[in-house]
Amino acid sequence: MPHPHDVVIIGGGHNGLTAAAYLASAGKRVLLLEREDHLGGAAVSAEAFDGVDARLSRYSYLVSLLPQRIVDDLGLDVQLVRRRYSSYTPDPADPSRGLLIDREAGAEASAAAFAGIEAENDADAWNAFYAETAHLAERIFPTLxxxxxxxxxxRALIGDDRVWGSFVERPLGETIEARFENDLVRGVVATDGLIGTFTSLDDPALDANRCFLYHVIGGGTGDWDVPVGGMGAVSGELARAARDAGAELVTGAEVLAVDPGGRVRCRLEGTEHEATAGIVLSNVAPAVLERLLTAGAADAAAHAAREASGSIAPRDRPPFTHDSKLDVPPVVRERLRLAAEPEGAQVKVNLLLNRLPRLRDASVAPEVAFAGTFHINELESQLDAAYATAARGAIPSPLPCEIYCHTLSDPSILSPELAATGAHTLxxxxxxxxxxxxxxxxxxELxxxxxxxxxASLNSVLAEPIEDVIATDAAGRPCIETKTTLDLEEALRMPGGNIFHGPLSWPWAEDGAPLDTPAERWGVATRHPRILVCGAGAVRGGAVSGIGGHNAAMAVLEASVL
Incomplete structure (x- = not known):
């Protein structure tokens, strides 16, 4: 990799691929470096079980925030399946009944569903509440x-002070408790504020509010869709678009150091290389980028010392000036502070079943209950108790869980022979x-x-042990794969196993924040002008969206014409 590039991208996750495709299409010379032997980052499909022809979305698994604009701009052949059933939630106190949210149910059937769990008064409140989130989605999503x-x-875009106050200024728990009476209904609503975020619903820091907002605005509707072919199909299309546009995508290239002047040192096939570019885009977590910058500073100091001693000739350097006292934009400073030690708060379990298990609620077929999001032990009171238990350093019992079955919407991730047996993924x-x-x-042990x-949480609502329907692999082992936060950290370089690379931000700039540069205006700035964030660590990052990659590319292209 001896020749200079316009842009070097660190990390081949879906956002890095998005940025590569946009920039290469605009005529930029793009080099993308990925540590693993494959592209896609967390948005990949894999055969998780030996000898079993099933390609599971190993880490991320549903799509909501991927804008149609990106699909159209890059000519992506991505198919998404809209799920008829939004969710099913068994009553932990009486698992023979539960709440089924059916998008196609009429008003009478919907009211009966709420009445079935003694939540008659919440049926109208549910409709009114989600009419407000739909309004948020319609107004906010296009701005991403x-x-x-x-x-x-x-705030002016939303145009409703009551909605703004409910979702942006008051803790999510207060809003939910003011609108709903039933513990189960409150819990179903609340979970969108807690997925991957360790916080109390009533915390005035409003972390749950930000998490909730991103979960309900996707696509302008808040729907979460199933990617046909699994999540790897999404990354595969982005990689194809980037290659077709002329981007150079290199796998097996571990980045070791980054210099603010545009130099990137990496190891490829046991040999160290140096790539140079006018701009470096970081698709790694901000905390990881900080470590690479520290290594880059050590490289620069060592090289300068060798130049000064005359042992090597001076090399040309791109013009770069950085004053350590330079006023870092407040949003960048805050994200660097919070990202210093990110913390994830989830466990991911993949299973392959011989068939779907029977439920204690005989009124709902398993094919219906598992077709949307299946909530288990997620009463609001259970979520509060689980948070308090975990904050004390113990594992919550029962563990709040959410489940989805990819194969009910898209059996293509199974071989035809396996699908014909009635097998399903969870x-x-x-x-x-x-x-x-x-x-x-x-x-x-964890x-x-x-x-x-x-x-155990699953079994608490089933009419038969889940263990009885788990398939076995070629060696006779149960087809179950569990990923802790440390597993994510080691496999994906997500510090603390944080699936968002750090704290989620509001999808806007605070009033008075500097928006003088393209990077600041697009929410991808770091304290170094030549280094931009293009991944989940961007201001509007998180989830499989491509938004971080798109916005970084737009900032680069805007800067190139100024």
């Missing part, structure tokens, strides 16, 4: 692929298991305990 609005501009996402639990448990907690 535009320069940042200010807080005042976002993806379980356990909440409120923060990375700090590793201070008490070793990773192997993984085993969390896996047992997930199965």
């Amino acid at each position: 692929t535009e320069p940042l609005p200010t807080r005042a501009e976002a 993806t379980v996402f356990g909440l409120h298991v923060p990375h700090r639990l590793l201070e008490r448990f070793g990773n192997d 993984r085993a305990q969390l896996q047992a907690a997930v199965l």
Whole structure:
């Protein structure tokens, strides 16, 4: 890699691929460096079980925030399936009944569903509440692929002070409790504020509010769709678009150091290389970028010393000036502070089943209950208790869990022979298991305990043990795979196993924040002018969206014409 590039991208996750495709299409010379031997980052499909022809979305699994604009701009052949059933939630106190949210149910059937769990008064409140989130989605989602609005501009876009106050200024827990009476209904609503976020619903820091907002605005509707072919199909299309546009995508290239002047040192096939570019885009977590910059500073100091001693000739350097006293934009400073030690708070469990298990609620077929999001032990009171337990350093019992079955919407991830047997996949996402639990448990012990907690939570609402329907692999082992926060950290370089790379931000700039440069206006700035964030660590990052990659590319292209 001896020749200079216009842009070097660190990390081949879906956002890095998005940026590469946009920039190469605009005629930029793009080099993307990926540590693994494959592209896609967390948005990949894999055969998780030996000898079993099933390609599971191993980490991320649903799509909501990927804008149609990106799909159209890059000519992506991505198919998404809209799920008829939004969710099913068994009543933990009486699992023979539960709440089924059916998008196609009429008003009478919907009211009867709420009445079935003695939540008659919440049926109308549910409709009114989600009419408000639909309004938020309609107004806010289109701004995610535009320069940042200010807080005042976002508020004006929403145009309803009551809605703004409910979702942006009051803790999410207060809003939910003011609108709903039933503990189960409150819990179903609340979970969108807690997925991957370790916080109390009533915390005035409003972390739950930000998490909730991103979960309800996707696509302008808030729908979460199933990617046909699995999540790897999405990344595969982005990689194809980037290659077709002329980007150079290099796998097996571990980045070791980054210099603010545009130099990137990496190791490829056992040999160290140096790539240079006018701009470096970081698709790694901000905390990881900080470590690479520290290594880059050490490289620069060592090289300068060798130049000064005359042992090597001076090399040309791109013009770069950085004053350590330079006023860093407040949003960048805050994100650097919070990203110093990110913490994830989830466990991910993948299963392959011979068939779907029977439920204690005989009124709902398993094919219906598992077709949307299946909530288990997620009463609001249970979520609060689980948070308090985990904050004390213990594993919550029962463990709040969310489940989805990819194969009910898209059986293509199974071989035809396997699909014909009635096999199905289940993806379980356990909440409120923060990375700090590793201070008490070793990773192997924690993984085993969390896996047992997930199965126990599942069994609490089933008419038969889930273990009885788990398939076996070629060696006769159960087809179950459990990923802790440390597993994510080691496999994906997500510090603390934080699936958002750090704290989520509001999708706007605070009033008075500097928006003088393209990077600031697009929410991708770091304290170094030549280094931009293009991944989940961007201001509007998180989830499989491509938004961070799109916005970084737009900032680069805007800067190139100024």
